[in-house]
Amino acid sequence: MVDFSRRLLSCATLRLARPLHALLLVSGRARDAFLVTKLLNLYSRLGDLPSVVLTFRHAPVKTSITWNSMIACYVHHGFLKDALACFRCLILSPSPSARPDSFTFPVTIKACWDLEWGKRIHSLAYKLGFVCNVFVSASLVHMYSRLGFTDDARKVFDEMTIKDLGCWNAMLSGLCQNGRTAAVTELFERMMMLGLPMDKVTVTSILPVCTPLQNPLLGFCIHVYCIKHGMDSDLFVSNALIDMYAKLGHLEEAQKVFKGMVDRDLVTWNSIISGYEQTGDANSALNLFNEMQQSGIQPDRLTLVSLASAVAQRGDDRNGQSAYGFILRRGWDLHDIIVSNAIVDMYGKLSKVKLAQEVFDRMPKRDVISWNTLITGYSQNGLANEAIEIFKYMQIHEGIMPIQGTLASVLPACAHVGALQEGVKIHSYGLRIGLLSDIFVSTCLIDMYAKCGRLAEAMVLFEQVSSRFTGPWNAIIAGLGVHGHGKKAASLFSEMQEQGIKPDHVTFVSLLSACSHAGLVDHGRQCFHQMKSVYGLEPWVKHYACMVDLLGRSGQLDAAYELIMTMTLKPDSGVWGALLGACRIHGNVELGKVAASHLFEIDAENMGYYVLLSNMYAKAGKWDGITEVRSLARHKQLQKTPGWSSVEVNKKVNVFFTGNHSHPQHEEIQKELRTLLAKIKSIGYVPDFSFVLQDVEEDEKENILSSHSERLAIAYGIISTLPKTPIQIYKNLRVCGDCHNATKFISKITEREIIMRDSNRFHHFKDGKCSCRDYW
DNA sequence: ATAGGGTTAG
Known part of the structure; x- marks a missing residue:
């Protein structure tokens, strides 16, 4: 006598399953509903759906358990319609031994893909008296949340007389996934007040809320709780911890959890890679990606998204190139909007606008983020008019409604070409849909008005927005600067300091160039020193360029040159260009030649420097110098930037x-x-x-x-x-x-x-x- | 022999 029960349970491959099935048929035991159901589950476990269906169809006797297993198998493999059809057959089945039971409902509820079905199954479960089962009601809570109806979920939850931890978890995670952070906090506090314990699922549900709450302390407390209760070695818990720490900027902690893990899965790697990428450490992200491949874990679409962003950050660096090659070799699924968007973004950031447009064109479906990304790509590569045209096209021909990110991508383009009328239109649109309270949008508007010559409007907007953020300050200081109001810019900077707003690198770029335009040399010098001594900000090349411009314009050419010599960063064309400009104003031909020689090395194609140099010679009356520059320019066959x-x-x-x-x-x-x-x-x-x-x-x-x-x-x-x-x-x-x-x-x-x-x-x-x- | 609730994204 063959022990089918045990052999079916321990069978690991299809090759072993088939002869076992044959044996079952031959031995005449195929009429045993118990064994048939076991066989069915075996095929389901091994992923052979056709065999599951065949076994089910030919089963001479079907019990409730057989039906439940069949429905579960459909759901597990994503055939939701078939699952519901199967459920319907079960309801209509005349057999008294095959009735829906409390096991049937959780799995059937899992199959509901819209509210209509959900409500139908819900009322049926109610009629048949199954809603008092905790498994059934937890499934209902989860189903309503999954479909985005948290209020319905809450209603089911509140009406339950007995709740186990699973129900709490379902409600918590439902609220979390719908971004209802306030409700999550409230529910969580109630749970703590009742003295309920947390398990792994509670922890993994609650951890992702720490990010929108900006509450690393809560995350840390939960971490401690996990250690205390021995849950910190759980894979899901560790993954959620890594993600929480990384997103809140505590990368060292994330790294610690990561290092302490015994086994890591794809989510682990994705979380840590994305963590490094998001904090701007693209090198570490790429290194981790290599490590991940060495450990034999296959990347997925989420990995690809982080990878694309990291490559975009690295630019044409060699480290970036190999990852870029990986993305190209592997290809990506055009149907996946998020991955495609990431690739469009990557091409945009690498200044390959044409390729970005190609990927965009080949996408079978696009969402508003795809458009935002494309507009940003054009806008940030100096193609502002194209960006504005796409923005208009998107609304007129595709009927896409702009969102916050859209405005934040098109407004800089308007600012760039001085498209004031379009900018005003966008302003009123933003007002209509209530986006003016958004700090990014209002900062872009301030910038747009200032750059389109409407300082007064920019100022009015600036006074309306919350002064707690650095962005609006930076925008208005820069705006005052380009209009030559250096003193006003400087006084706003003092005001900013008085209000305790911490200036960043961008603030100082704006401020220094404002000083430079207005000739406030001493004040500029002070600011430059303050930057490091007071705020601990290491100057960027851009800050040096501003300083060289400031000193050079005021005639302190030697001081400007000395400053360049003390730089640890490599001076770029902006720095030398500022020096050359200053040499031209003050007729210093010798230093001008030095600056020009560096410029020809860095940016040989730019016609502007040849003009500047020739003009410098003209001003100094050195006519042979001009002849020399002309022949140099002709010799190089310059491709000048079209003006x-x-x-x-x-x-x-x-x-x-x-x-x-x-x-x-x-x-x-x-x-x-x-x-x-x-x-x-x-x-x-x-x-x-x-x-x-x-x-x-x-x-x-x-x-x-x-x-x-x-x-x-x-x-x-x-x-x-x-x-x-x-x-x-x-x-x-x-x-x-x-x-x-x-x-x-x-x-x-x-x-x-x-x-x-x-x-x-x-x-x-x-x-x-x-x-x-x-x-x- | 069958059941609910969990982590990562542009």
């Missing part, structure tokens, strides 16, 4: 490239330019040809100057707006010195205010004067 300017007319941003004739009103613009040129010459404008690098005749040089993008934009602004309307121009590079001079004259003869923002600052032209000091 462009934009002006917003009738809610449309018009972009003009230098020397481009493609605008529909090109003829009228040219005519206007000729008229303007004649007029300004008559009141004393003399073209400065040292801004033209090409070696051509004087006539041609004049043409080149008049076809500079800023002039095209001004002329277009004049012919397409009413007389005396202020004109606002944005230029992507720094305004050409000759154009700057010409604009002064144009503002006089047209009696217009002309506001020009270039890559560096604002220039307010009025009555033949400009607000800025010592330009060119």
Whole structure:
């Protein structure tokens, strides 16, 4: 006599299961409902769904347990519809030995994928008197929560007369997963008050709430509780602990838990990798990824998401390259929106906008985050107009409603090109849907208004937002700075200090450049020292660039050069460019040459430095120097960054490239330019040809100057707006010195205010004067 | 022989 019962239980592979099945049939024991159900469960355990179904169909006798096992098998393999259909058959079955019981309901409730089914099964369970079973009601609580109906879940929970820990856990986790943190805290406190213990499931449910509550202390208490009750070695508990510590910024603690673990699973690795990635330590994240692969654990989509972000952070670093290669080799599932979004984001951060767009286009489904990511990709790579166009397209053609992140990605683009009218539209949209209370959105709005020339509006917004955050302060200080209001910026900084708001690196970039624009040398120096001595902030290269600019402009060229020499960081083109600019203003040819040689090494392709150098020689009257620069430039066959300017007319941003004739009103613009040129010459404008690098005749040089993008934009602004309307121009590079001079004259003869923002600052032209000091 | 509640993401 074969002991089928035991052999079915211990059978580990399909190859052993099949002959056992045959033996069962031959021996005539296949009529035994007990054994058939065991066989069915065996096939289910081994993942052979067709065999499960066959066994079930051919079972001569089906008990409740047989049915329950069949339903459970369907649910386990994700065939929810079949599970419910099977349940329906059970209800309709005439057999008195096959009735739904208290075991049937938990598993059937698990199969409900929408509220309608959930309610139906719920009322049936109620009618048949099963809701008083704790397993059934816990399942109901979980089901309602899973579908997002926490109130219904709560109702079931509150109506239960006897609750075991499982019910509490179901309710807690339901609230957690729906982000109802306040309700979680309340329920948790009640649980503690009643003196109920916590088990592993309680702990793993409650730990993720510490993050939105920003409460590391609670997390720590729970950790201690786990150690005390011997749960800290549990895999789920450890994973939740790692995640909690990492997200609250206590990476050392997360690392400790990670190191102390005996066995780790995919979630463990994902949590620790994502923890390092999120805190900006991409190197550690990538190293851990390698370790993970060595330990033989296969990465999944979540790993890929962290990996993509880490690669984006590392840029083109070699360490990043290998992970990048991994992502490409492995490919990713286009149907997975989150992974695809992460890849779009990665390409955007690596400045590969075209690839980002390609991945985006190939996605079969997109959500609002996909659009946000794409807009950010364009916006952060200087393609602000494209970013704005996509933002409009998304709403008009795809009917996507912008959310907080969308506004935070498109507003910087508006700020960048001076798209004030679009920005105002977004402002009113934000007001309508109640996003103005969001600190990120309001910071972006302050920045947008300031950069679009509306300091007053920026100021009003700044005064409305909560002053507890650093962002709005940084934005307004930077805004005041680019408008040349250095003293006001400095006094706001003092106010910030008085209110106990801790400045960050960005604050000091804003502040130092504000000092530089306003010529507040001593104050700038003080701030630079304060940065480290008071706030412990190590200066970035950017801060050095500001300082070099500050010192250089005021004529302290040697001090500026000395500062560069003391740098431990490698000076970039910003630093040397600031020095070269200062040398040009003060006619220091020797130091200028030094700066230029560094610039040609770092950023040889940039035409701007050759112009600056040539202009420096012109100012010092060294004409052979100019010849040298010209031949150098020709020799290198420079690909210059195309200069462009934009002006917003009738809610449309018009972009003009230098020397481009493609605008529909090109003829009228040219005519206007000729008229303007004649007029300004008559009141004393003399073209400065040292801004033209090409070696051509004087006539041609004049043409080149008049076809500079800023002039095209001004002329277009004049012919397409009413007389005396202020004109606002944005230029992507720094305004050409000759154009700057010409604009002064144009503002006089047209009696217009002309506001020009270039890559560096604002220039307010009025009555033949400009607000800025010592330009060119 | 069958049952509920748990951790990681753009």
